[in-house]
Amino acid sequence: MDSVAISAELALSILVIFGVIWIAFGWWLGRNNRTIDDFMLAGRNVGFAFASATAMATWITSNTTLVAPQLTYQFGIWGMIGYSLAALGLILFAPMAKRIKALMPHGYTCGDFIRKRYGFGAWIVFLIVSLCYAFGWLVSLGMAGGILLSSLSGLEYFWGMSAILVICIAYTLLGGLKAVIATDFVQTIIILAGVVLIAWIGISDIGLETIYTSVNEKSPQLLDLLFPAAIMFLFNNIFFGIGEIFHSNVWWSRAFAFKKDVGQKAFLTSGLLWLPIPIVTGFIALAAFSLDVYPASADMIGPLIAAQILGKVGAVFVFIVVFSALASSLDSLLAATSDLLTKDIYKGLVRKQATDLELFRFSKMAILIIGLVTWVLCIPKLTTLGSLLNFTGAFVASTIFPIVFGLYFKRLNGVAAALAMAIGTLCGLVGYFTIGFYVAALIACAVSLIICLVGMALVNQRYSWQQLQSED
Amino acid sequence: MKLLQSLCVILLLFTSSLSKAADSAGALMPSEQSSSEGYYTLRWDYSRANFSILQMSRDQSFAAIEQTYPVPSMQQVTLSGYRDGQYFFRLFDEQSNRYSNVVAVTVQHRSLNTAFQLFALGLVLFIILLSILLSQSRRRDR
Amino acid sequence: MSQFWFEILVMGAVGLAALAPIVLIILALIDWHKEQLW
Numbered sequence: 001m002d003s004v005a006i007s008a009e010l011a012l013s014i015l016v017i018f019g020v021i022w023i024a025f026g027w028w029l030g031r032n033n034r035t036i037d038d039f040m041l042a043g044r045n046v047g048f049a050f051a052s053a054t055a056m057a058t059w060i061t062s063n064t065t066l067v068a069p070q071l072t073y074q075f076g077i078w079g080m081i082g083y084s085l086a087a088l089g090l091i092l093f094a095p096m097a098k099r100i101k102a103l104m105p106h107g108y109t110c111g112d113f114i115r116k117r118y119g120f121g122a123w124i125v126f127l128i129v130s131l132c133y134a135f136g137w138l139v140s141l142g143m144a145g146g147i148l149l150s151s152l153s154g155l156e157y158f159w160g161m162s163a164i165l166v167i168c169i170a171y172t173l174l175g176g177l178k179a180v181i182a183t184d185f186v187q188t189i190i191i192l193a194g195v196v197l198i199a200w201i202g203i204s205d206i207g208l209e210t211i212y213t214s215v216n217e218k219s220p221q222l223l224d225l226l227f228p229a230a231i232m233f234l235f236n237n238i239f240f241g242i243g244e245i246f247h248s249n250v251w252w253s254r255a256f257a258f259k260k261d262v263g264q265k266a267f268l269t270s271g272l273l274w275l276p277i278p279i280v281t282g283f284i285a286l287a288a289f290s291l292d293v294y295p296a297s298a299d300m301i302g303p304l305i306a307a308q309i310l311g312k313v314g315a316v317f318v319f320i321v322v323f324s325a326l327a328s329s330l331d332s333l334l335a336a337t338s339d340l341l342t343k344d345i346y347k348g349l350v351r352k353q354a355t356d357l358e359l360f361r362f363s364k365m366a367i368l369i370i371g372l373v374t375w376v377l378c379i380p381k382l383t384t385l386g387s388l389l390n391f392t393g394a395f396v397a398s399t400i401f402p403i404v405f406g407l408y409f410k411r412l413n414g415v416a417a418a419l420a421m422a423i424g425t426l427c428g429l430v431g432y433f434t435i436g437f438y439v440a441a442l443i444a445c446a447v448s449l450i451i452c453l454v455g456m457a458l459v460n461q462r463y464s465w466q467q468l469q470s471e472d
Numbered sequence: 473m474k475l476l477q478s479l480c481v482i483l484l485l486f487t488s489s490l491s492k493a494a495d496s497a498g499a500l501m502p503s504e505q506s507s508s509e510g511y512y513t514l515r516w517d518y519s520r521a522n523f524s525i526l527q528m529s530r531d532q533s534f535a536a537i538e539q540t541y542p543v544p545s546m547q548q549v550t551l552s553g554y555r556d557g558q559y560f561f562r563l564f565d566e567q568s569n570r571y572s573n574v575v576a577v578t579v580q581h582r583s584l585n586t587a588f589q590l591f592a593l594g595l596v597l598f599i600i601l602l603s604i605l606l607s608q609s610r611r612r613d614r
Numbered sequence: 615m616s617q618f619w620f621e622i623l624v625m626g627a628v629g630l631a632a633l634a635p636i637v638l639i640i641l642a643l644i645d646w647h648k649e650q651l652w
Contacts, residue, residue, distance in 0.1 A: 073511075073550075073552050074509065074511045074552050075509075076552075076553060092601070092602070092605055095605050095606075095608075095609035096605070098609065099608075099609065099612060102612070215553070218539060218553070219510075219551075219552055219553020219554065220553065220555060221510045221552075221553040221554060221555050221581075222552065222553035224555075226584060227510070227581070228581045228582040228583065228584050228586070228587035229508065229509040229510070229581065229582055229587070231584075231587040231588065231590070231591050232582070232586075232587050232590045232591070234591065234594065235590070235591060235593075235594020235595065235597070235598065236590075236594070238594065238598065239594065239597065239598075242601070292541070292542055293542075294541055294542075294543065294549045294550070294551065295549070295550055296546055296547070296548045296549060296550065297513065297548070297550050298511065298550045298552070400601065401601075404601065404604055404605065405604075408604065408608040408612075436508075436509075439590060442590060442593060442594055442597070445597055446593060446597055449597065449600070
């Protein structure tokens with residue numbers, strides 16, 4: 001976008017105001033953190049309201065505000081419905097959250113589970129998948145922040161990106177998961193109020209009838225429910241979303257942190273509340289045709305239309321909404337990836353006898369390290385790195401069935417699980433390059449299911465669930 | 473892959489802006505492309521003329537202009553939602569009354585059969601996943 | 615998709631999304647009242 005809607009000074013003031021509020025809030029929440037359970041898992045006692053809000057806020061990323069309109073612009077009706085069905089990831093995780101808390105009441109990370117359930121080999125494969133995904137997501141968030149701030153306000157990419165990262169790192173560091181969850185609650189309210197307001201102004205200014213008529217006239221394929229590529233995309237996106245949630249420590253750490261009996265209810269509620277959001281943020285892309293405004297590249301359609309409909313005030317809103325959406329995911333991801341580094345890499349591989357106090361200290365250091373690595377990776381602004389996240393569809397979808405079978409059946413063994421993840425990923429990547437991004441997750445998931453089934457037919461491991469509760 | 477592609481594009485833009493041959497024609501790029509999703513991107517060199525309108529026609533001679541897209545001070549545009557068929561595009565500079573070269577875009581959507589097969593595969597996988605989760609969580613509740 | 619269903623889809627989504635923050639705030643007030651936020 002060429003037009004700069006708000007001044008760099010205004011953008012900077014908004015950043016500073018929100019930054020100070022979040023950091024002070026983080027410090028205040030973290031002042032009583034004494035143990036590693038307090039810091040990493042908010043004392044394992046998060047109530048229903050905060051639990052629902054944090055699950056929802058984390059799942060509303062910059063992607064929901066930027067990619068939902070992009071997919072609507074590219075795939076039309078199925079694009080926004082397909083994106084909104086990513087809520088199924090949250091909904092299906094609900095029973096799993098209950099099972100996870102029951103099987104491992106003292107667990108910390110999803111890596112813990114994979115190691116105890118499947119052994120060393122599968123654990124390594126899983127860690128590679130998980131860390132690739134976590135960094136892909138972190139970098140895409142950091143870059144999205146910088147790019148968006150620069151396109152809305154003329155604030156230089158480097159400073160916008162750095163500011164967002166520094167703010168999120170600071171309050172996560174000070175307050176741990178408590179700060180992440182409490183800020184998520186406030187951020188959810190801001191995001192929801194913002195997107196509804198933008199959508200409402202769009203509807204009342206342009207009118208749904210006008211939008212529909214001009215799409216029908218200029219780009220009729222978008223309204224066509226028999227749109228081949230969009231039909232292919234539908235389940236692929238569902239499995240991408242399910243894979244992202246099922247495997248990632250962002251969601252497992254929440255399953256551990258929520259109060260007993262809260263997890264299932266909270267994930268179900270957050271999924272249902274999340275469901276309409278991509279349609280609300282996505283449909284305004286279709287206003288392009290009645291406004292006669294067309295994007296240079298599809299990924300900028302959301303902010304382009306929002307700024308067009310709302311002018312300067314709108315740009316401030318978009319700025320705050322996207323900043324909140326970014327922060328609510330970035331903080332969660334920082335915390336969860338730091339848990340993974342602390343419990344799995346540091347305690348699992350480097351210092352097996354580390355005490356809780358040492359782990360507590362290391363987990364803070366880990367947040368700093370991850371933040372620093374993300375910042376360095378974001379500096380060159382390689383948009384291709386951002387599209388890496390798309391690429392990880394194959395990785396994450398291959399973990400769905402190994403995790404589900406691992407949680408519910410004693411039969412599946414580690415070799416089959418490791419092969420399912422590795423070969424599933426490879427086949428998904430082949431699909432990505434030969435057919436298109438919209439089949440990678442689907443193929444990866446299907447192949448890994450077949451390998452799991454073959455594995456279970458050949459060998460019966462008879463795993464004992466007690467092993468999951470054992471100390472290392 | 474994409475990095476390589478974008479590097480090539482940058483290189484191409486760079487070399488073409490140096491050469492004089494590209495002065496008259498060759499502004500609108502690429503000269504031919506096909507899309508199996510109905511969306512595609514057209515690029516041009518803004519520095520050479522003040523193009524502000526993109527025109528679409530179903531025939532190469534532009535006897536009937538079917539769509540016009542305002543593209544003020546842009547260097548590329550992404551259009552979407554096209555049905556199967558061949559489409560021709562050219563840029564128009566209102567001030568100097570000049571046209572750019574004509575480029576062609578062929579839209580050929582993927583077959584609905586393949587799409588439904590993948591849809592069916594997705595549906596089957598989803599039903600398997602859902603039934604495992606439902607039956608197992610009900611069993612554990614008891 | 616016909617215009618009728620398009621409007622239902624979008625208006626329905628906007629309506630539900632507008633309800634979401636209200637639901638979350640009510641839930642938080644209930645938790646706060648029961649002293650079960652954390």
